[in-house]
Every structure is written in structure tokens, then in C-alpha cells.
Amino acid sequence: MGDQVLEETLTADSIGADAALAASGDASAFERLYRTHVARVHSLVRRMLDADEADDVTQDVFVRAWEKLSTFRGESAFGTWLHRLAVNVVLGRRKTLGVERGRFHTGEDPLEGVSGRRETPEVSMDFEDALARLPDGARQVFVLHDVEGYRHEEIARMLGVVPGTSKSQLHHARMALRRYLDR
Amino acid sequence: MLTMLTAAVLASLAPLQGETDTTIAVPAGASLSVNNFGGSIVVHAWAQNRVKIHAEHGSRGGMEASLAGNTLTLRAGSRHGSPSVVDFEITVPQDMALTLSGTYTEIEVDGVRGPISAETVDGSIDVRGGSGIITLHSVQGSVTLADATGRIEVNSINESIELSNISGQIKAETTNGNVSLWGIKSASVEATTINGDVEYEGTINDGGTYTFDSHNGDITVSVAEGANVTISVATANGDIDASFPLPFTGLREKHRYTFKLGTGSARMEAESFQGDINLRRPAEMHMRQKDKDKDKHRNHNQDREEP
Amino acid sequence: MNDQWTDRLSEYVDGELANSERTALEAHLATCAECRAIVADLRKVVARAKALEDRAPKVDLWSGIHARLTPGRRPGVTRPWRVSFSVPQLLAASIALILLSGSGAWLALKPRQSAVVTPRPDPEFAVLNVSTRRTDAAIADLQDVFDRNKSRLDTSTVRVVQQAFTTIDRAIAEARAALVADPGNAYLNLHLADTMRRKLELLRRVNAIAAAQS
Numbered sequence: 001m002g003d004q005v006l007e008e009t010l011t012a013d014s015i016g017a018d019a020a021l022a023a024s025g026d027a028s029a030f031e032r033l034y035r036t037h038v039a040r041v042h043s044l045v046r047r048m049l050d051a052d053e054a055d056d057v058t059q060d061v062f063v064r065a066w067e068k069l070s071t072f073r074g075e076s077a078f079g080t081w082l083h084r085l086a087v088n089v090v091l092g093r094r095k096t097l098g099v100e101r102g103r104f105h106t107g108e109d110p111l112e113g114v115s116g117r118r119e120t121p122e123v124s125m126d127f128e129d130a131l132a133r134l135p136d137g138a139r140q141v142f143v144l145h146d147v148e149g150y151r152h153e154e155i156a157r158m159l160g161v162v163p164g165t166s167k168s169q170l171h172h173a174r175m176a177l178r179r180y181l182d183r
Numbered sequence: 184m185l186t187m188l189t190a191a192v193l194a195s196l197a198p199l200q201g202e203t204d205t206t207i208a209v210p211a212g213a214s215l216s217v218n219n220f221g222g223s224i225v226v227h228a229w230a231q232n233r234v235k236i237h238a239e240h241g242s243r244g245g246m247e248a249s250l251a252g253n254t255l256t257l258r259a260g261s262r263h264g265s266p267s268v269v270d271f272e273i274t275v276p277q278d279m280a281l282t283l284s285g286t287y288t289e290i291e292v293d294g295v296r297g298p299i300s301a302e303t304v305d306g307s308i309d310v311r312g313g314s315g316i317i318t319l320h321s322v323q324g325s326v327t328l329a330d331a332t333g334r335i336e337v338n339s340i341n342e343s344i345e346l347s348n349i350s351g352q353i354k355a356e357t358t359n360g361n362v363s364l365w366g367i368k369s370a371s372v373e374a375t376t377i378n379g380d381v382e383y384e385g386t387i388n389d390g391g392t393y394t395f396d397s398h399n400g401d402i403t404v405s406v407a408e409g410a411n412v413t414i415s416v417a418t419a420n421g422d423i424d425a426s427f428p429l430p431f432t433g434l435r436e437k438h439r440y441t442f443k444l445g446t447g448s449a450r451m452e453a454e455s456f457q458g459d460i461n462l463r464r465p466a467e468m469h470m471r472q473k474d475k476d477k478d479k480h481r482n483h484n485q486d487r488e489e490p
Numbered sequence: 491m492n493d494q495w496t497d498r499l500s501e502y503v504d505g506e507l508a509n510s511e512r513t514a515l516e517a518h519l520a521t522c523a524e525c526r527a528i529v530a531d532l533r534k535v536v537a538r539a540k541a542l543e544d545r546a547p548k549v550d551l552w553s554g555i556h557a558r559l560t561p562g563r564r565p566g567v568t569r570p571w572r573v574s575f576s577v578p579q580l581l582a583a584s585i586a587l588i589l590l591s592g593s594g595a596w597l598a599l600k601p602r603q604s605a606v607v608t609p610r611p612d613p614e615f616a617v618l619n620v621s622t623r624r625t626d627a628a629i630a631d632l633q634d635v636f637d638r639n640k641s642r643l644d645t646s647t648v649r650v651v652q653q654a655f656t657t658i659d660r661a662i663a664e665a666r667a668a669l670v671a672d673p674g675n676a677y678l679n680l681h682l683a684d685t686m687r688r689k690l691e692l693l694r695r696v697n698a699i700a701a702a703q704s
Contacts, residue, residue: 039544146539171500178531398661
């Protein structure tokens with residue numbers, strides 16, 4: 001039991017050690033960090049933006065992380081720090097691409113009439129596909145709130161809306177997605 | 184026997200010649216003070232209780248000597264009020280304490296065994312020998328000291344410092360130049376510069392403290408096997424390179440690492456803002472020095488072969 | 491079919507309704523099967539969101555990232571800072587590196603042995619912050635004295651001294667710049683203080699020399 005705890009500690013802390021080594025310029029250590037965290041970062045990026053951009057933006061996230069590693073103080077886990085950085089990169093990207101408020105859907109089923117947009121219009125979509133097809137605003141609020149755990153006040157600040165909008169968009173997203181639960 | 188010599192007497196010794204030669208008997212334990220303005224001060228030692236002085240001052244200059252109590256003072260004199268350029272060549276009793284100063288003055292001391300204080304603004308200082316309190320200060324001039332022992336403080340501003348074969352407490356500081364310490368036996372060494380390298384080849388004694396600092400230059404320190412020392416190494420922009428495994432048992436902050444060799448008894452700080460920190464074995468440092476000397480020789484010979 | 495409560499159901503699920511509203515809604519839920527079904531669905535959606543699995547990209551992005559990791563992109567660093575005795579050498583000496591998160595202390599463990607290290611607090615920073623201000627003032631005063639008296643020194647000495655000032659000033663500026671990026675760092679703070687002290691001592695010394703020239 002003690003050994004297991006030690007092993008877990010070593011795992012978490014060896015990520016910390018890698019972060020410290022990477023901060024001093026060790027690219028191999030940074031590659032180890034990349035391998036450990038890329039799935040999470042890529043998934044976040046993919047869900048917030050879309051599959052086409054996910055690879056590019058994921059690269060941006062890691063390059064930015066490398067540049068900012070000297071500011072990482074080890075006060076939180078490296079994964080948490082990296083994650084927050086990824087969210088910032090994604091939000092910055094949103095602004096650059098000029099995502100407008102108009103993309104926030106107000107009313108009917110956001111997923112109605114969306115078929116044919118993607119290459120393979122499936123008869124039955126799974127939950128993740130359905131998520132991908134939500135309008136940007138609703139999808140991003142859903143990802144930030146239900147997947148990533150941010151609160152409405154934070155999300156409102158990040159997306160440049162009022163908390164009320166964040167709440168209603170979340171509700172729209174959930175209502176749309178509930179039909180794709182079992183797939 | 185005490186001899187009181189006045190300026191008038193001395194001046195009359197060589198009124199129109201360009202030089203003064205005299206020998207003055209001094210009591211045991213006497214000290215010498217030389218104040219020059221321009222020119223050189225060269226001091227050698229002998230076993231006699233007399234001070235032999237040869238001063239070249241030109242016909243317009245002169246030299247004043249006065250003996251008060253235990254101190255013989257030589258001053259570069261002048262007939263017309265403006266400071267003169269005097270080259271002093273002085274032979275002193277081996278144990279005589281020396282205080283030498285000048286503005287545009289080169290100072291050279293060889294063979295004395297007592298304390299030495301040498302200060303110049305524009306001129307190099309080269310000392311071989313000395314014991315006790317040794318203080319060498321130059322502004323524009325390199326400073327070298329060899330074969331000395333005691334409490335040593337050496338400063339330049341715009342030139343390098345070279346200490347070799349020294350035992351005792353050492354403090355060596357310059358701004359625009361290297362600090363090079365070789366063959367040192369000491370438990371207390373402080374060597375700092377801003378724009379230059381620091382090199383240390385010497386003992387690391389148990390309980391000793393060793394501080395090597397630069398802003399822009401490399402720090403190279405020899406660490407013998409079996410040394411017991413806690414080494415704190417810091418650099419903001421440089422590399423840290425050790426020729427041997429460094430037990431990383433100490434604390435780490437950003438830019439600074441602490442290592443412990445053996446019992447960690449001595450404390451060493453090697454820090455450079457932009458430069459590298461190199462920790463080497465003594466044998467390596469000697470090889471490097473040999474190669475450097477060979478190169479110097481080679482260049483010399485090449486120069487001589489030029490048509 | 492929607493009723494007046496449908497749009498509030500997410501807030502209810504997230505516990506964001508005020509007490510009075512919650513009580514009213516719960517009273518409604520007791521009578522409305524559709525709303526109860528929606529609440530159940532919403533909870534499932536939330537659970538499903540939390541259970542989403544992370545998927546790595548289909549292609550390995552590392553080489554693209556690696557190509558962009560140039561040393562020049564590191565802020566505030568003019569050349570890459572490498573620790574050349576890194577992990578392999580230390581592992582050869584059977585020592586593992588552990589970073590204690592939150593404390594920032596490095597701890598070396600020999601296998602099967604543990605040592606506890608208290609992170610060294612950084613007391614120097616607060617003290618140094620104050621004394622650089624005083625040192626700045628002292629330096630400015632001595633600089634005034636020097637400017638007034640430098641005519642006593644000859645021009646080549648003055649030039650040499652100015653060169654030394656320039657060297658030290660540049661070193662001070664570089665140390666300050668590094669501190670901006672990393673204000674809490676003990677080494678940088680000490681280095682700045684040392685370099686400023688050097689300037690102070692240099693000024694004192696040249697002023698004394700100037701005063702001694704008659």
C-alpha cells in the first residue's frame with residue numbers, strides 16, 4: 001500500500017520534475033509532458049473550436065506553454081496550469097476569428113436542420129458528434145461549464161457575455177443533447 | 184642611529200643632475216612610504232638595514248626624503264610646484280613594510296617579506312612576495328600578486344587581476360577584467376568582476392568560504408576529489424557544466440542550484456548572470472592552462488617571424 | 491411542450507435557484523411528469539459530459555511543435571539556459587528528482603530512503619526591495635559629487651571611470667530586466683543588490699581619489 005502511494009506520488013511528481021526540466025530548456029522532458037497531456041488538450045480544443053482547427057491550435061497551445069514555462073511556479077499541478085493556458089489560447093483564437101455574438105442561438109432546437117453540413121451525415125449521431133454540431137456559443141458554454149467545470153460568472157467574462165446568457169445557452173445545449181444520450 | 188634628512192639636504196645632493204642616489208640607514212622594523220605622481224616605483228629587497236634609493240627625476244624634478252620615527256617617506260619632489268615624473272628604484276630590508284602610491288605610477292615589488300600597500304590610478308601593480316596585510320589597488324592597471332601570504336585585498340577597475348601561489352585570506356575585485364587565482368591555499372576567497380571571467384585553482388578547505396561572482400563572464404572553479412563543500416551555483420542566462428557527478432541534494436530555486444559534495448563543510452558560491460559556471464577537476468584545469476600557455480607561445484613566435 | 495419552468499430546469503439541476511424559487515419549482519415537479527423527465531435527462535447530460543473521454547489527435551503533432559520550440563522564443567532569455575548535468579547523470583548517481591508542488595522545493599531521494607526538506611523561504615526579497623531604493627539615492631548623491639569633482643582627475647582617468655560606470659550600469663539594467671520577469675527570485679535580487687553596491691563602492695573610491703588630487 002505504501003509502495004503504491006509512493007508510486008503514485010512519483011508519477012505526479014515526475015510530471016512536476018519534467019515541468020522543471022522543461023522550464024530549463026529540456027525538450028525531451030517537454031515531449032514527455034506533451035505525450036501525457038495532448039489527449040486532454042486536443043479534446044478541449046476540438047470541442048471548443050472544431051476538428052479542422054484542433055491540430056493547429058493544439059500545437060499553438062504547446063508552443064505557448066513552452067514559452068511560458070518559466071512562469072510556471074509549481075503551485076498547482078502542471079496539468080491544471082496547462083489546461084488554463086489552453087483555454088486562453090482557444091478564447092484568443094475565438095476573438096481572432098471574429099466569433100460574433102450572433103452565433104448564440106436563441107430559441108429553437110439548435111440542432112434542427114443541421115444535417116448535411118458534415119461529410120458523412122449520419123442517421124444516428126453519437127453524443128460527441130452532436131456536441132460538435134451545436135452552434136458555437138451554446139457548445140462553448142456547454143464545454144466550459146459541464147465538461148471543464150467553469151462557473152457562469154467566469155464563462156461570461158471569458159466569452160464576453162452576461163451570466164444570464166451563459167445560463168440560457170447552457171440550457172439550450174443540454175436540451176439539444178439529451179436526445180443523443182444513449183448513443 | 185637615526186638620521187634626519189631634510190629636503191634641502193637631499194636636493195643639494197644632486198641639484199642639476201637628473202638623478203639622486205642615496206642610501207639611508209633605518210631602524211629595525213621601520214616602514215617605507217613612497218608618494219609618486221608619475222613614473223614608476225620599483226622595490227627590491229636585501230638583508231641589510233638600509234634603504235638604497237636611486238631616483239631619476241630629470242633636472243627639473245627632485246626627490247624628498249624624510250625619516251620620522253619609524254617611517255621613511257620618499258616623495259616625488261619638484262622645484263617649481265608642478266608634480267614631476269620620478270622613477271624610483273629602491274632596495275629595502277626584507278621585512279620592511281611598504282606603502283607605495285602614485286597617480287600615473289607603475290609599481291613593482293619583488294622579494295619583500297613584509298606587508299605591502301600599493302595604490303595607483305593609472306599604472307599596473309606587480310608584486311612578488313609579501314606577507315601580512317597586502318592591499319593592492321589600481322584604477323587603470325592590471326594587478327598581479329605572486330608568492331604572498333596573509334590577508335590580501337586586490338582591486339582594479341578596468342583591468343585584470345592575477346594571483347598565484349598565495350596562501351591566506353583573499354579578496355579580489357575588478358569591474359572590467361578577469362580575476363585569475365592559481366595555486367591558492369585559502370579558507371576564505373572572494374573573487375568578483377562584472378565584465379570578465381573568474382578562475383580559481385586552489386584548495387577548498389573544510390569550513391572555508393569561497394565566493395566567485397561575475398555578471399558577464401564565465402566562472403571556472405577547480406574542485407578536487409574528496410572536497411567537502413556545499414556549492415551554490417547560479418546563472419540567469421548561462422550554462423552549468425560539471426566534469427563530475429554533482430549530488431543534487433540541496434534546494435533549488437529558479438536560476439540557482441545547490442549541491443553537496445562529501446560532508447558539505449565548506450561553502451562555495453559560484454554565480455554569473457550571463458556567463459557559464461564550470462566546475463572542473465584540478466588536473467583538467469592544469470591541462471587547459473598548459474594549452475593556453477602553448478598558444479601564447481605560438482603566437483609570440485609567429486609575431487617574431489613576421490618580416 | 492414547454493411551461494414556464496422548463497427554461498429554469500438547468501439552474502435547478504445546478505443548484506442555482508433561490509430558495510423560494512426552488513421550493514416553488516419542486517412543488518411544480520411533484521405534479522409535472524414532463525418536467526421531471528427533463529430534469530432526469532439534464533442530469534444525465536451533465537453526467538455524460540463529465541464522462542467524455544479524451545482522445546489524442548489522429549496524427550502525432552510533436553514534430554510540428556518541436557520545430558517551433560526555438561530558444562529565441564523564450565521570453566527574457568538571450569541564450570538557452572541548459573543544465574548540462576541533467577537527469578541521466580544524476581540518475582547515474584542513484585538520485586531521483588522530485589518537485590514538491592506548492593513548496594517548490596527539490597528533494598533528492600535515495601531509493602528506499604526519504605528525506606524531508608523544508609522549502610527555504612525567500613526572505614531576502616522583501617528586504618532587498620527596500621534597500622535598492624536607498625542605494626539608488628546614495629548612488630545618485632555620489633554621482634553628483636563625482637560630476638562636480640571630476641575636473642580634478644585627468645581626462646583619461648575620467649574616461650576609464652566612466653567606462654567602468656557604463657559597465658556596471660549595464661549590468662544593473664540587465665539584472666533589473668531579469669527581475670521584472672521574475673520578481674521573487676532570490677538570486678536575481680541579490681545579484682542586483684551586489685551590482686548596485688559595486689557602483690556605490692566605485693563611486694566612493696573615485697571620489698576619494700579625486701579629492702586627494704590637489
